[in-house]
Structure formats: C-alpha cells, structure tokens
Amino acid sequence: MQPSTPNQTHRTEFVLLGFTEAHETLLFLFALFLTMYLLTLLENLAIIVVVGLDHRLHRPMYFFLTHLSCLEIGYTSVTAPKMLAGLLGVAGGQRISYAGCLSQLFVFTFLGATECFLLAAMAYDRYVAICLPLRYGALVSWGTCVRLAAACWLGGFLTPVLPVYLTSRLTFCGPNVIDHFFCDASPLLALACSDVAPKETADLLVSLAVLLASSAVIAASYGRIVWTLLRIRTAAERRKAFSTCAAHLAVVSLFYGTLFFMYVRTGAASSISFNKVVSVFYSIVTPMLNPLIYSLRNQEVRGALGRAFSCRSWKGQ
Template identity: 80%
Template sequence: MQPHTQNWTQVTEFVMVGFAEVYEERFLFFTLFLIMYLFTLAENTAIILVVGLNHRLQRPMYFFLTHLSCLEICYTTVTVPKMLAGFVDVNGGKTISYAGCLSQLFIFTFLGATECFLLAAMAYDRYVAICIPLRYGSLVSWGTCIRLAAACWLVGFLTPILPIYLMTQLRFCGPNVVDHFFCDDSPLLALSCSDVTLKETTDFMVSLAVLLASSTVIAVSYGCIVWTLLHIRSAAERQKAFSTCAAHLTVVGIFYGTLFFMYVRTKVASSINFNKVVSVFYSIVTPMLNPLIYSLRNKEVKGALGRALSLKSWERK
C-alpha cells in the first residue's frame, strides 16, 4: 500500500508491462501467442458448429460442451488481444483506461467463475448418465440443461460484483504501471494507496466459495461414479462408462489445478513472473487444449469432425 497524502491524484489509466523482460524476443512471443489464440478460436468455433449442425450430437453432454467452447472463446479474447498489443508497443507495455481495466477484470472473473460452475454441471450430467441411467431422461431434460446453463452464467456474472465494487472504492495515486499482461487483482492491489485488507479478504472468500462449491459438486459426482464403476462386473462396460467422462475429468484437473494454485495460496508463494506464467497457462493454454482433449478422447466428436471435413473436401472437388 502506498502512503496516502492530501495531494493525491486519481489514476485515470494504467500501463500494462506485459512481458517486458523478453523484449528482445517480443516478436517471437507475439507470433507464438497469436498462433495459439487463432488456433483456440478455430478449435472452439469448430466444436460449436459441429455440435450445432450434427443431430447425433444433440444431447445434454454436447450442449454443455458448446457452452464451454463459447466461454473459452470469450475467455481468451478478453486478455490476449491486449497482451498482443503490448508486445508490439515500443515501451513493452500498453495503456488501458481505469474503466477499461476494471471492465476487463470484471469480465475475466465472470467468465472464470462461469467455467467453474459449467464444469460442475457437466460433472452432474455424467453422474446421472452413469449412476442412474434409467432416470437420465427425466433428470437431465432439455429444460433442465437450459436452466443449469443459465444458472452457471448468472451466478458467474454475480460473482465479481462485490469484488469490483470494492475495487472502485480504492484510491490509485500512482504509480500506474501494472506488472502483468492483463488487469488482475494482485498487481492492481499492489498499486493502491488505500487500505486493501477488506478487498483482499473479500477476494479470497469469493474465490474460495466459487472453487469449493463447484469442486464439491464435481468431487461428489465423481465419487459416486467411481463407486458405481467398481460394482460393474464387466471390464469392457466399466471401460466404456469411464471413457465418457475421461475428457471432462482431464479438463477439470488442469483447470482447477491452476486455479487453486493461483488464487488460494499464501503471499510467501507469490512471485510476479511465476504468476504470469501460470496466468498464461490457464488463460491461453488451457482454452487451446480443452477442444483437443474433448475431440481426441471422444469418438463421436472425432467422427463428426471427420465427416464435416470429408464433406468439405468432397464439395471442393
């Protein structure tokens, strides 16, 4: 916290340092992240189109998958374009207005919380499909799917309201250099000249509540799934049942592993440069990997993508 005096001036814009430490290789990193961003957009758009146009995939599991893909597109678009602009800026950073910074933080937090709840909804879908398949049609109807998806987006939207409100109550007297590639809580709080104790406590409690609530649903769902699989005598049936949730379990492990490390950690473990690396992983790498994980581990998605590509190739001829 910076010392507060009577002659303070509210900061109206911030300068994003980004990855100034790799200034000499900035065009290499720019190209790398641009390719990853475009690849992420292409992958997730392909999944949305394939699921939407293939009647065989009009099922709850793929309904949630399209929401996840849509969310991943928004998730990366909130941060990557600004980061790419920072690479080509002569000072190794890029300015962003105060309002723009808080808007970016709000949207990023909103989408992150939504993904947590959406992964929990997908875990519930797999639980019902494997543990009580005879009631699947009634428990996971289209109406239920729509309500679950809407609840995920709504609760995700409500999550950052209090933290962002508390952020607007803080004073930023200068300096205005944010040592990150997007407006995240920690680097912004380091610049405040107000008492940030309440804000830090609120951020921790909100993050912990979102992570625990969603991860508890996932843990209970998969606990029941494992218990059910252990009572299936046929190894082939057990393998088939597990394969339907292997991709989701992989995505959950990657996403929650990085989030728990990033947001529920002690200050002693904090390192700005290391936090940037972890942030790149869950804000850029993970959205790029998720479509690959789902398509490579799911025969139906692979088949639909293959048919779509084959049809396009045939039409060109």
C-alpha cells in the same frame, strides 16, 4: 500502504508491463501467443459449429460443451488481444483506462467463475448418465439443461460484482504500472493507496465460495461414479462407462489444478514472473487444449468433425 496526500491524484489509466522485460524474445512470444490465440478461436468455433450442425450431437453433454467453447473464446479474448498489442509495441498497446481495467477484471472473473459452475453441471450430467441411466431422460431434460446453463452464467456474472465494486472504491494515486499482462486483482491492489483489507477479504471469500462449491459438486459426482464403476463386474464395461467422462475429467483436472496451484501456492513460488507464467497457462493455454482433449478423447466428436470437414460434405454428397 501509502496514505493519500493533497498532491496525489487519482489515476485515470494504467500501463500493463506484460513481458516487456524479455526484450530479446518479444517477437517470438508474439508469434507464439498469436498462434495459440488463433488456434483457440478456430478449435472452439469448430466445436460450436459441429455440435450445432450434427443432429447426432444434440444431447445434453454436447449442449454444455458448446457453452464451454463459448466461455473459452471469451475467456482468452479478454486478455490475449491486449497482450499481443503490448508485445508488438502498438501505440497505446500497453495502456488501459481505469474503466477498461475494471471492465477487464470483471469480465475475466465472470467467465472464470462461469466455467467453474459449468464444469460442475457437466459433472452432474456424467453422474446421472453413468449412475442413473434409466432416469437420465427425466433428470437431465432439455429444460433442466437450459436452467442449469442459465444458472451457471448468472452465478458467474454475480461473482465479481462485490469484488469489482470494492476495487472501484479504492484510490490509485501512486505508480500506475501494473506488472502483469492484464488487470488481475493482485498486481492491481499493489498500486492502491487506500486500505485494501476489505477487498482482499471479499476476494478470498468469493474465490473460496466459487471453488469449493463447484469442486464439491464435481468431487461428489465423481465419487459416486467411481463407486458405480467398481460395482461393474467386467473390465470392458468399466472402460466403456469411464470413457464417457474421461474428457471432462481431464478438462476439470487441468482447469482446477491450475487454479488451485495459482491461489494455494508457497511464498517461494509467488514471484511476479512466476504468476505471469501460470496466468498464461490458465488464460491462454488451457482454452486451447480443452477442445483438443474433447475431440481426441471423444469418438463421437471426432466422427462429427470428420464428417463436417470432409470433402464429401463440402460437395454435398
């Protein structure tokens, strides 16, 4: 850590290096990421519209699914446009102000934490539906759903408050080039000239609290679900019960698997280029895949999509 000197000035902007080291493939990466970003917007908007229009999907599981789709749109929109501008070489596309960098870090962390909590709420919904079906209407009422969703958004919003505040107290007086495609915490801390120990401790504790709390709820819910399924005598009934939570389990595995792999990895796998690839996966690829998982694994969603976008629907027949 380099100490501050009288000749050093506080940085007012940063340069996001992104993927500019891959000179030969910039246009290919731009086309690839733009396609993925547009697909993410289209798929998640389709889920929101279809659930809103089809009264047969006005149930708690799909209520949470629309919130998940809203999160995915915001989650990828925080990073993708700036990354695409940098790949295309737009004037100022790689530059981001100090305030803009902190804002991007705050919103990205906020939406990521909210998704953790929302997936836990969806796991609770599946637990009640499978293990306590006779009490489902009482335990997962619309009022409960609204309160759970509000708690998820509020918990997610409060998550980055302390870490981002501590980041704002740091001094950035040296190089201003962030070797990443967005203002992630680790590459940003590498540029700080002041003591980053309090910030790193806060990041660790907050990340552990969010990940462990949400994953504990998910693990407990699915533990009870598995126990209930094992007590069902016929294989057909087990498959039918499990099919109601297969899509959610796939999304949880994809999301948490990537996050745990990112934060609990070996030193040999912690190169900057490797971090960028993993970051692309959980910030762009995962939001694109989640709507596909839900539409492919869920017959009701497939049917609603078919009805919404069929020629008969457009003709009003």
